[in-house]
Amino acid sequence: MLFLIIFTDKISVMILGNVKSLKKALITNILGKDLSVLTKRKILKNTEIYDDDTFEFTCTPDLNTTCDDIRELFSKNPNFDLCLLVVEDGFSTGNVQKQIKDLNKKTGKPREELTVVLPLRYKFTEYPFKFYTLEQVFSKLSKLLKDKQLNPTNKRKRSADTAEPQDGSKKKEKLTSTKVNLVLLGLAGTGKSASGNTILGKKHFVSRPSSNPVTTECQVEETEINDLHVRVIDTPDMFDDDTEPSVRDKHVKRCKELCESELCVYVLVMHVSRFTDGERDILEKLENTFGTKVKEQTVILFTRGENLEEAEMTLEGFLHSCQPGLKEIIEKCNNRCVLFENRSSSSDQVEKLMNTVSVVLKKTAKIQ
Ligand SMILES: Nc1nc2c(ncn2[C@@H]2O[C@H](COP(=O)(O)OP(=O)(O)O)[C@@H](O)[C@H]2O)c(=O)[nH]1
Numbered sequence: 001m002l003f004l005i006i007f008t009d010k011i012s013v014m015i016l017g018n019v020k021s022l023k024k025a026l027i028t029n030i031l032g033k034d035l036s037v038l039t040k041r042k043i044l045k046n047t048e049i050y051d052d053d054t055f056e057f058t059c060t061p062d063l064n065t066t067c068d069d070i071r072e073l074f075s076k077n078p079n080f081d082l083c084l085l086v087v088e089d090g091f092s093t094g095n096v097q098k099q100i101k102d103l104n105k106k107t108g109k110p111r112e113e114l115t116v117v118l119p120l121r122y123k124f125t126e127y128p129f130k131f132y133t134l135e136q137v138f139s140k141l142s143k144l145l146k147d148k149q150l151n152p153t154n155k156r157k158r159s160a161d162t163a164e165p166q167d168g169s170k171k172k173e174k175l176t177s178t179k180v181n182l183v184l185l186g187l188a189g190t191g192k193s194a195s196g197n198t199i200l201g202k203k204h205f206v207s208r209p210s211s212n213p214v215t216t217e218c219q220v221e222e223t224e225i226n227d228l229h230v231r232v233i234d235t236p237d238m239f240d241d242d243t244e245p246s247v248r249d250k251h252v253k254r255c256k257e258l259c260e261s262e263l264c265v266y267v268l269v270m271h272v273s274r275f276t277d278g279e280r281d282i283l284e285k286l287e288n289t290f291g292t293k294v295k296e297q298t299v300i301l302f303t304r305g306e307n308l309e310e311a312e313m314t315l316e317g318f319l320h321s322c323q324p325g326l327k328e329i330i331e332k333c334n335n336r337c338v339l340f341e342n343r344s345s346s347s348d349q350v351e352k353l354m355n356t357v358s359v360v361l362k363k364t365a366k367i368q
């Protein structure tokens with residue numbers, strides 16, 4: 001009799017959950033690469049396997065379908081290295097407990113071996129089930145890799161700073177977080193409202209040339225970008241020294257109210273060919289207003305990209321040669337800069353911004 005033993009040294013991860021896009025987003029997040037670069041196989045009725053040299057992710061059918069794949073998968077291979085249950089932002093603890101109970105009944109897998117992955121913005125609190133934050137998933141996988149003495153094929157360093165795109169040109173990464181506030185800040189006339197409209201893909205905010213500030217109140221508009229619910233908050237110039245403190249305080253209060261409890265990424269909007277005295281100490285003003293961690297959550301958005309194009313300059317070239325005061329601000333924000341041309345409707349610029357935002361979000365989840 002011939003015994004065929006299939007021996008795989010890969011880390012096998014089963015991904016369970018009710019929302020297909022979230023399961024795929026988790027794989028993307030873990031590997032730091034787009035699913036399109038992985039090998040994909042379909043097995044059973046509705047199960048997809050994605051693998052590279054190190055990992056094998058079994059992406060199971062949604063739990064609320066009647067498909068019996070999950071039962072079969074466990075009966076064939078009860079020894080996945082990790083079984084992760086992906087849950088939605090705003091999940092109900094009761095529902096999750098029920099899903100775990102059902103899975104345990106269906107597959108015989110002990111409940112403590114089914115680990116819930118918390119959505120990105122969730123902090124470590126007590127839950128009546130086993131759970132990991134995304135960071136804990138990373139460390140668990142690193143440990144498994146060490147135990148199996150495998151080298152990660154994912155060469156991306158998890159140290160957030162070195163992983164940062166300088167120009168946002170890194171590959172698109174989806175996020176497990178579902179909501180973010182992009183707070184547009186900066187002096188009047190720099191192009192905050194125009195940039196907000198570019199992000200939204202629609203003219204929601206009033207934007208026009210004027211010697212007087214056009215935006216006089218904070219305003220929020222919402223959109224979906226790559227599975228992420230983005231709340232764009234446009235603001236008047238809150239840092240103008242001529243603004244009455246009481247008026248400024250009113251705007252700041254309103255801006256904070258509009259942010260609700262979601263994660264915030266501050267987008268400091270600046271005119272690419274104009275750096276003014278009012279902007280020299282803008283980071284200090286931001287810190288005084290939004291707290292000392294604000295730098296870690298700030299992306300600098302330069303408007304009027306056309307000006308650089310006309311001068312045949314790249315963003316990198318511009319950043320390299322800009323004046324020391326501006327350079328200092330950029331460095332303090334870890335070189336997170338993007339270039340917009342608000343006259344253009346190219347979605348590429350928004351995508352680059354969102355890539356940079358995703359880096360901030362991953363880091364923010366760590367610092368909170
Ligand atoms: N050419 C060009 N004009 C821009 C750009 N961004 C903003 N503007 C113009 O700059 C002016 C002020 O923009 P606005 O969005 O109102 O600035 P805000 O006061 O910071 O909100 C408007 O006339 C915009 O059309 C850009 O990227 N390119």
Ligand SMILES: [Mg+2]
Binds near residue numbers: 192206207234
């Ligand atoms: Mg405006």
